[in-house]
Amino acid sequence: MPYAPKKPCRYPGCPQLTHQTYCKKHTQVMNHNYNHYQRPKVHHQRYHRGWPKIRQRYLRLHPFCEMCRSQGSFTKATEVHHVLPLEHGGTNDFKNLMALCKACHSRITAQMDDRWHQKRRAYHY
Structure with missing residues (x-):
């Protein structure tokens, strides 16, 4: 193409x-x-120097978008989402992470109103 x-x-x-x-x-x-x-200063505290390694390891173990997979399609995961955001007490533990494609991550972030720093809430499945 x-x-x-x-x-x-x-x-x-x-x-x-x-x-x-x-x-x-x-x-x-x-x-x-x-x-x-x-970017806010607290971002550097939440996403410390170890975050890229955690993210890479999680994507290696979960190569497909978990939202798309639940709907029957296989899309490559490119982003890691915190189910419970770090600012609300979430952790980088694998139980709190979710591998997503760009489209699904953008949709979830917009639904949480996270991108515009308004009312924030966890997105539950």
Whole structure:
């Protein structure tokens, strides 16, 4: 299947063409700026340095989206969801984690109102 044509990097003054929003160099810059200036400080306390290893291990053990699998389709899991959010007393224990595809994780997050930092509640199955 053909790709869409490359677009200019959206970083001011960058002439690079890319399929993403930013070129590789400026993706790192923008991620750093987001994590440093826009993400709440408590995020760093909840998602400590060990989280990437926990996430990777869980995805290795659960390669398919658990929501899609319950509906009969097999979609690759790319994200790990906390059933009970860390800010509400949840843990990184495997019993509290769920492997999801991007679409299912976005849907659950929106249903929890988590993305807009409003009223938060756990999504129960």
